[in-house]
Amino acid sequence: xxxxxxxxxxxxxxxxxxxxxxxxxxxxxxxxxxxxxxxxxxxxxxxxxxxxxxxxxxxxxxxxxxxxxxxxxxxxxxxxxxxxxxxxxxxxxxxxxxxxxxxxxxxxxxxxxxxxxxxxxxxxxxxxxxxxxxxxxxxxxxxxxxxxxxxxxxxxxxxxxxxxxxxxxxxxxxxxxxxxxxxxxxxxxxxxxxxxxxxxxxxxxxxxxxxxxxxxxxxxxxxxxxxxxxxxxxxxxxxxxxxxxxxxxxxxxxxxxxxxxxxxxxxxxxxxxxxxxxxxxxxxxxxxxxxxxxxxxxxxxxxxxxxxxxxxxxxxxxxxxxxxxxxxxxxxxxxxxxxxxxxxxxxxxxxxxxxxxxxxxxxxxxxxxxxxxxxxxxxxxxxxxxxxxxxxxxxxxxxxxxxxxxxxxxxxxxxxxxxxxxxxxxxx
Ligand code: IMP
Numbered sequence: 453x454x455x456x457x458x459x460x461x462x463x464x465x466x467x468x469x470x471x472x473x474x475x476x477x478x479x480x481x482x483x484x485x486x487x488x489x490x491x492x493x494x495x496x497x498x499x500x501x502x503x504x505x506x507x508x509x510x511x512x513x514x515x516x517x518x519x520x521x522x523x524x525x526x527x528x529x530x531x532x533x534x535x536x537x538x539x540x541x542x543x544x545x546x547x548x549x550x551x552x553x554x555x556x557x558x559x560x561x562x563x564x565x566x567x568x569x570x571x572x573x574x575x576x577x578x579x580x581x582x583x584x585x586x587x588x589x590x591x592x593x594x595x596x597x598x599x600x601x602x603x604x605x606x607x608x609x610x611x612x613x614x615x616x617x618x619x620x621x622x623x624x625x626x627x628x629x630x631x632x633x634x635x636x637x638x639x640x641x642x643x644x645x646x647x648x649x650x651x652x653x654x655x656x657x658x659x660x661x662x663x664x665x666x667x668x669x670x671x672x673x674x675x676x677x678x679x680x681x682x683x684x685x686x687x688x689x690x691x692x693x694x695x696x697x698x699x700x701x702x703x704x705x706x707x708x709x710x711x712x713x714x715x716x717x718x719x720x721x722x723x724x725x726x727x728x729x730x731x732x733x734x735x736x737x738x739x740x741x742x743x744x745x746x747x748x749x750x751x752x753x754x755x756x757x758x759x760x761x762x763x764x765x766x767x768x769x770x771x772x773x774x775x776x777x778x779x780x781x782x783x784x785x786x787x788x789x790x791x792x793x794x795x796x797x798x799x800x801x802x803x804x805x806x807x808x809x810x811x812x813x814x815x816x817x818x819x820x821x822x823x824x825x826x827x828x829x830x831x832x833x834x835x836x837x838x839x840x841x842x843x844x845x846x847x848x849x850x851x852x853x854x855x856x857x858x859x860x861x862x863x864x865x866x867x868x869x870x871x872x873x874x875x876x877x878x879x880x
Contacts, residue, residue: 521700
């Protein structure tokens with residue numbers, strides 16, 4: 453059986469807890485897109501682990517694979533490995549494998565990321581400045597340096613020259629310079645540390661699948677940040693949707709796959725871009741404070757707003773989501789009334805999806821359904837029957853609008869703060 457975790461909003465849906473839970477039950481955990489722009493926090497007993505690049509299964513001693521769809525900052529990965537070692541998590545070539553054809557994030561990509569944001573002036577994307585976008589640009593431009601390219605100094609040297617020649621023109625304008633020799637030496641030295649993880653991981657994944665072992669595909673960011681289907685250009689540079697699993701790992705089987713869509717009971721977003729249900733008032737501040745809505749990678753304050761059922765329904769369709777995991781329902785506990793966006797009005801026309809044009813997205817008037825709040829604590833509730841009736845109504849209505857079961861409800865940060873309606877987590 454294969455499991456996939458996808459964020460159905462703009463990331464930060466609270467994937468860490470459920471990813472860790474599923475990771476503890478499978479043989480292998482695989483990342484298939486993004487890079488160290490992701491931030492997954494995992495709490496086990498009194499210890500907190502923060503992961504950016506490594507698949508979450510690493511904490512549970514599982515086999516972990518970084519697929520070719522990821523862009524890999526080798527220095528960031530090395531730092532992450534060292535940090536985890538200090539916390540008692542040991543990483544070796546048995547529990548970590550990296551696709552030998554993974555494209556690298558180099559220091560110049562981070563510089564370009566910052567330069568690109570500067571050039572956009574008053575309309576920056578609000579990237580994490582980790583070099584994600586520029587690295588994917590070089591990948592598509594067929595200039596990337598892949599992990600397997602570092603082995604041979606002659607080939608590497610040629611590739612570095614090619615890459616720098618391409619970027620030099622803009623670099624001159626920004627009065628920046630890249631030291632080619634230093635880059636060559638730095639890459640060679642970091643490769644000595646990472647070489648042992650480099651593998652044709654597509655073969656390994658397909659072999660594990662043939663042996664009927666369970667695999668978890670761990671999505672990062674969220675469906676609305678997808679380069680094709682997100683709120684372009686205010687998106688990340690990878691395909692965050694479930695379709696990317698296959699291209700980003702070389703996994704070939706479409707059978708026996710269960711896709712969980714992780715969805716927050718309200719909406720948040722980091723960085724710029726459209727956000728139809730954003731609240732710039734006391735309720736927005738309340739959600740931010742109670743939900744501790746600060747970015748784990750950049751520490752930026754997250755923008756907060758009402759649940760947008762229109763957008764989640766769109767994500768559910770595009771990702772083929774089988775079941776929703778609803779998180780942070782307890783954050784809504786104190787509200788008197790709760791709104792859910794069920795459609796948009798744009799230039800007097802009604803929409804039940806988000807049109808792609810930026811012009812339309814700027815003129816959205818959300819159409820809300822208003823629910824009575826429950827104003828009692830749901831924190832830590834483990835059974836559906838124990839939820840306040842207004843909370844049940846809220847959840848059931850969302851379920852109806854988005855057309856898929858909300859099978860797991862997270863009521864707090866601990867594992868046992870979970871309502872597992874279909875007993876999925878127990879049966880896996
Ligand atoms: P980039 O991925 O660094 O290029 O950033 C592009 C956009 O995606 C920005 O709005 C970021 O804030 C957002 N983003 C990237 N990674 C994450 C994430 O893991 N969670 C939430 N937002 C993210």
